[in-house]
Amino acid sequence: GDSVTQMEGPVTLSEEAFLTINCTYTATGYPSLFWYVQYPGEGLQLLLKATKADDKGSNKGFEATYRKETTSFHLEKGSVQVSDSAVYFCALRTWGAYKYIFGTGTRLKVLA
Amino acid sequence: DVKVTQSSRYLVKRTGEKVFLECVQDMDHENMFWYRQDPGLGLRLIYFSYDVKMKEKGDIPEGYSVSREKKERFSLILESASTNQTSMYLCASSPGLGRDQPQHFGDGTRLSIL
Numbered sequence: 001g002d003s004v005t006q007m008e009g010p011v012t013l014s015e016e017a018f019l020t021i022n023c024t025y026t027a028t029g030y031p032s033l034f035w036y037v038q039y040p041g042e043g044l045q046l047l048l049k050a051t052k053a054d055d056k057g058s059n060k061g062f063e064a065t066y067r068k069e070t071t072s073f074h075l076e077k078g079s080v081q082v083s084d085s086a087v088y089f090c091a092l093r094t095w096g097a098y099k100y101i102f103g104t105g106t107r108l109k110v111l112a
Numbered sequence: 113d114v115k116v117t118q119s120s121r122y123l124v125k126r127t128g129e130k131v132f133l134e135c136v137q138d139m140d141h142e143n144m145f146w147y148r149q150d151p152g153l154g155l156r157l158i159y160f161s162y163d164v165k166m167k168e169k170g171d172i173p174e175g176y177s178v179s180r181e182k183k184e185r186f187s188l189i190l191e192s193a194s195t196n197q198t199s200m201y202l203c204a205s206s207p208g209l210g211r212d213q214p215q216h217f218g219d220g221t222r223l224s225i226l
Contacts, residue, residue, distance in 0.1 A: 032212040043116075043202055043217035044155075051212040089155070093213075098143055098162055099170070100206075100215055104154035 002027045004090050006103035013080055013110050021075040021106045023064075023090035031092035033057075033066055033073040038087045038105070047075075047088070080110045115139070118203050118218035126226055131190040133221050135203030142208050144186035145215065146170075146178065149200040161186055193225045 007022040025031065032051045036044040048057030053068035062077045073090060090103040119134035137144065145160040147170075157170030159178040167178050175197060179187045186205075190197055200222050204215040 034214055036214075036217075041219075043219045044204075044215075045217070046214045049212065049214055096209055098160055098168070098209070099157060100145075102155045104152070 002029075002031070002092060002094060002097075002101045004092055004101050004103040006088075006090050006106050009087075009105070009107040011106060011108050013108070015082055015110055015112050016079045017110075019075070019077040019080045019084075019108065021088055021090075021108070023073045023075065023103060025071050025073065025090075025092050025101075027071075027092055027094055027101075029094035029097070031094045033064070034091040034093070034100075035062070035064055035073070035075050036089040036091060036102075038089065040086070044089060080108070082110045082112050084108060085110045116203055116205055116216050116218040118201075118221050120221050121219060122222050122224075124224045124226060125190075125193050127193060127195060129190075129193045131193050131223070131225075133188040133190075133201055133203075133223070135186045135188070135218055136184050137186075137205040137216070138184065139205070139207070139216070140183065141205035141216075142183075143206045144180065145204040145206075146176075146186065146188045147202045147204065148172070149202055149220070155202065158188065195225050197223065198225045199223060 034049045035047040037047045048059040050057040050066035055066045087105045146158045147155040161180040177189045203218040206215045
């Protein structure tokens with residue numbers, strides 16, 4: 001079945017450091033890919049998405065590129081802030097499917 | 113903006129009680145979902161619904177049931193609460209079957225079963 005694999009956390013960085021959170025997927029169809037963020041005590045919010053190969057999703061300084069050849073959708077940010085501390089989830093959905101497939105989440109902690 | 117509202121942020125119940133968690137969305141979405149979130153396990157799908165009165169089991173439906181009498185409302189029912197159902201419960205909605213449509217989540221209900 002379809003699946004999403006994220007790097008294990010927690011990831012701890014200093015403010016202004018470069019962030020990469022790895023995400024790879026397996027899918028029988030042609031999925032759309034999503035990154036969600038969950039701040040403490042809240043639900044998940046959509047951070048960015050990409051719907052076809054080589055698309056780049058971006059939002060709030062975060063970016064991720066849909067790489068079909070490597071089945072990856074890694075999340076990057078050039079300079080993290082303390083306020084970016086949260087849990088990040090990678091997810092996919094294929095055409096005609098009701099369900100979304102989520103990774104287990106990666107906790108990011110940014111230190112001042 | 114899509115709003116998904118869960119009726120309680122925190123709830124404490126006793127073992128054996130029947131527990132209702134309510135979720136309402138205001139964007140006329142066809143699909144609604146219930147997940148539970150536990151440390152180290154990510155999100156696990158309990159049930160989802162793709163239309164009024166329609167429901168499908170997710171990955172962990174045991175001990176739960178759902179009700180969708182109106183399009184905007186999706187209820188999760190714990191028939192006889194047990195301590196292993198202590199968890200964060202998240203409701204979500206999405207429009208149709210378009211693969212590029214994201215889910216929209218509520219703020220979650222943290223449920224403790226004593």
